[in-house]
Amino acid sequence: MWRYVLRRLLQAIPVFIGTTLLIYLLVFALPGDPIQALAGDKPVPENVLNTLRDRYNLNDPVLVQYAKYMFGLFQGDLGENYTGQKVSEMLSGRWVVTAQLALTAWTFELVVGIALGAWAGLRRGRLADTLVLGGTTLLIAVPVFVLGYTAQIVFGLNWKIFPSAGTDQGWPVSYLLPGMVLGSLGLSYVARLTRTSLAENLRADYVRTARAKGLGRTRVVGRHALRNSLIPVVTYLGVDFGSLMGGAIVTEGIFNLPGVGQQVFQSIQLKEGPVVVGAVTLLVLIFLLVNLIVDLLYGWLDPRIRYE
Amino acid sequence: MTKHKEVDPTGPAGAAPAPAPGAGAGAPGTSAAAVAEAGGTVGGQAASLWHDAWRELRGRWVFWGSLVILALVAAMALFPSLFTGRGVNQGCDPNLSKLGPSGDHWFGTDLAGCDYFSHVVHGARPTLLIGVAVTLFAFLIALVFGMLAGYYGGPLDALIARITDVFFGLPFVLGATVILVAFPSHGPGAMTLVLVLLGWTTMIRIMRAQVIAVRDADYVQAARLLGASDRRIMTRHILPNAIAPVIVVATLNVGNVIAGEATLDFLGVGLQYPQVSWGLQLNLAQSYFVDHPHLLLFPAVFLSATVLSFLMLGDAVRDALDPKLR
Numbered sequence: 001m002w003r004y005v006l007r008r009l010l011q012a013i014p015v016f017i018g019t020t021l022l023i024y025l026l027v028f029a030l031p032g033d034p035i036q037a038l039a040g041d042k043p044v045p046e047n048v049l050n051t052l053r054d055r056y057n058l059n060d061p062v063l064v065q066y067a068k069y070m071f072g073l074f075q076g077d078l079g080e081n082y083t084g085q086k087v088s089e090m091l092s093g094r095w096v097v098t099a100q101l102a103l104t105a106w107t108f109e110l111v112v113g114i115a116l117g118a119w120a121g122l123r124r125g126r127l128a129d130t131l132v133l134g135g136t137t138l139l140i141a142v143p144v145f146v147l148g149y150t151a152q153i154v155f156g157l158n159w160k161i162f163p164s165a166g167t168d169q170g171w172p173v174s175y176l177l178p179g180m181v182l183g184s185l186g187l188s189y190v191a192r193l194t195r196t197s198l199a200e201n202l203r204a205d206y207v208r209t210a211r212a213k214g215l216g217r218t219r220v221v222g223r224h225a226l227r228n229s230l231i232p233v234v235t236y237l238g239v240d241f242g243s244l245m246g247g248a249i250v251t252e253g254i255f256n257l258p259g260v261g262q263q264v265f266q267s268i269q270l271k272e273g274p275v276v277v278g279a280v281t282l283l284v285l286i287f288l289l290v291n292l293i294v295d296l297l298y299g300w301l302d303p304r305i306r307y308e
Numbered sequence: 309m310t311k312h313k314e315v316d317p318t319g320p321a322g323a324a325p326a327p328a329p330g331a332g333a334g335a336p337g338t339s340a341a342a343v344a345e346a347g348g349t350v351g352g353q354a355a356s357l358w359h360d361a362w363r364e365l366r367g368r369w370v371f372w373g374s375l376v377i378l379a380l381v382a383a384m385a386l387f388p389s390l391f392t393g394r395g396v397n398q399g400c401d402p403n404l405s406k407l408g409p410s411g412d413h414w415f416g417t418d419l420a421g422c423d424y425f426s427h428v429v430h431g432a433r434p435t436l437l438i439g440v441a442v443t444l445f446a447f448l449i450a451l452v453f454g455m456l457a458g459y460y461g462g463p464l465d466a467l468i469a470r471i472t473d474v475f476f477g478l479p480f481v482l483g484a485t486v487i488l489v490a491f492p493s494h495g496p497g498a499m500t501l502v503l504v505l506l507g508w509t510t511m512i513r514i515m516r517a518q519v520i521a522v523r524d525a526d527y528v529q530a531a532r533l534l535g536a537s538d539r540r541i542m543t544r545h546i547l548p549n550a551i552a553p554v555i556v557v558a559t560l561n562v563g564n565v566i567a568g569e570a571t572l573d574f575l576g577v578g579l580q581y582p583q584v585s586w587g588l589q590l591n592l593a594q595s596y597f598v599d600h601p602h603l604l605l606f607p608a609v610f611l612s613a614t615v616l617s618f619l620m621l622g623d624a625v626r627d628a629l630d631p632k633l634r
Binding site: 011014015016018019022023026027137138140141142143144145146149150153157242243245246247249250253261264265268269271276279280283284287288 | 470473475477478482485487575597598615616619
């Protein structure tokens with residue numbers, strides 16, 4: 001088990017370096033000189049430019065810049081923006097918003113998705129099944145921004161069930177509608193994965209054995225079939241947590257939530273490289289960590305899986 | 309996708325559970341479809357699976373329904389003049405801005421007073437082109453490198469797996485936005501490139517898992533004993549038996565790519581003004597949705613119907629190919 005964790009951690013290192021380096025190269029390949037951009041079209045004395053470039057390591061080759069950045073990162077320093085603001089300070093309040101949004105969406109996916117999937121899987125081929133399949137296919141097909149605006153107009157403005165935008169009412173009220181919109185895609189996948197997997201497992205020998213032993217239906221389904229069916233679902237939920245954090249850009253924009261996504265999107269447009277790299281690096285770290293946790297959960301869900 | 313995004317790790321109904329990220333030879337994730345597929349071909353000739361699938365598909369209205377919608381959209385993309393007499397951004401009258409649907413303008417007019425119907429018709433081409441082209445390139449990459457990684461294993465496999473992980477770890481919307489802002493061009497070519505770059509990882513994982521599932525099968529061993537070359541084994545024996553789930557995911561992927569492309573257009577980093585696309589229409593209309601819902605409705609309906617058709621087509625093909633689900 002611990003050898004497996006160690007091996008996975010070792011494997012995660014090249015992936016982490018590769019992904020962050022890729023982002024770093026992309027961001028700093030953005031055309032234009034960020035220091036000159038601070039002054040707009042006004043001329044800037046050469047020595048001022050050079051001092052500032054030195055301060056942000058812009059005179060080094062890009063790989064050296066990257067190495068220095070990583071070195072700082074492991075000391076908890078995300079660097080500073082070209083205007084001298086600390087990136088960690090710029091992002092700190094925003095992580096809370098994005099994390100609350102992502103968690104709301106994730107909980108929604110997990111609870112409603114598995115419930116719908118189990119409902120459909122147990123009634124395969126009947127009305128419930130058709131409804132869930134049709135509904136989730138529709139949710140997958142409608143782009144999230146169309147869904148977001150429609151939900152905002154209908155539930156926020158016309159029916160006034162939820163606040164239409166902003167975070168005035170705090171968590172959870174302000175986050176319910178955006179969370180459901182953000183989680184709708186994942187919800188569909190979770191429901192469909194659960195359904196397929198459960199329907200398959202219900203026909204397995206061990207379920208027949210459990211039934212033959214005289215176990216009640218709740219126990220057979222809950223303890224035996226559903227638990228084993230959740231393996232692909234857990235994989236998906238793990239992978240999805242990362243994409244929820246990253247995909248929150250659109251939802252945050254529609255519902256005007258001041259999260260990381262909005263900040264990063266603005267920073268990309270303003271060519272504030274350090275902010276983009278800082279936020280995306282943290283996202284990648286979260287993504288890798290969650291995936292590791294997911295792989296470790298397999299063993300608990302399915303005792304047949306052993307870690308070498 | 310982001311939604312879309314997030315181009316998803318498994319097919320919607322997950323006939324093929326995603327190979328465990330980074331784990332060895334797909335230990336927990338040896339795909340159900342793989343098993344089913346191998347089982348399905350043991351008894352007869354390779355052709356029978358496809359033959360059975362076709363027989364199954366023929367009788368399903370979902371299959372024909374999606375095909376009809378896709379044929380309609382494809383006709384719009386190929387021959388827009390069949391549907392509308394107006395060219396791209398032609399005959400616009402700013403005095404007629406944001407009119408509702410009427411006899412003259414079936415779908416109303418947009419912000420600049422252009423006929424919305426002809427916009428929607430012309431929007432089909434870039435949308436469909438990008439969706440199909442991206443999937444085709446990603447499919448080819450997956451086929452070649454997934455095959456090599458799965459067949460040879462060892463360091464090559466490890467290398468390809470790590471590179472896949474690197475790209476898989478990039479958040480889709482953020483990654484695409486960063487690349488597109490740096491990119492000098494925002495035409496369909498650039499969009500295709502960016503979407504391929506961020507979207508090839510799902511299929512290659514499935515292809516690799518498929519190849520691993522069949523590479524030690526008896527008929528492969530037999531071919532090897534008869535002296536077949538690696539190349540012949542890969543193309544004649546493994547490929548036909550490994551490709552089915554990848555085709556399914558590719559079909560579903562077209563829908564995801566189209567949704568992803570629309571999202572990037574919507575965010576303003578995708579296709580730009582003289583171009584016409586559904587995502588761009590939604591982007592231009594986003595401030596006016598509340599008072600003029602037709603601006604949201606028409607492009608959204610066409611976009612969703614197209615994505616939906618690809619998804620349902622993929623689902624139908626998967627059901628037909630996977631005997632386990634029958």
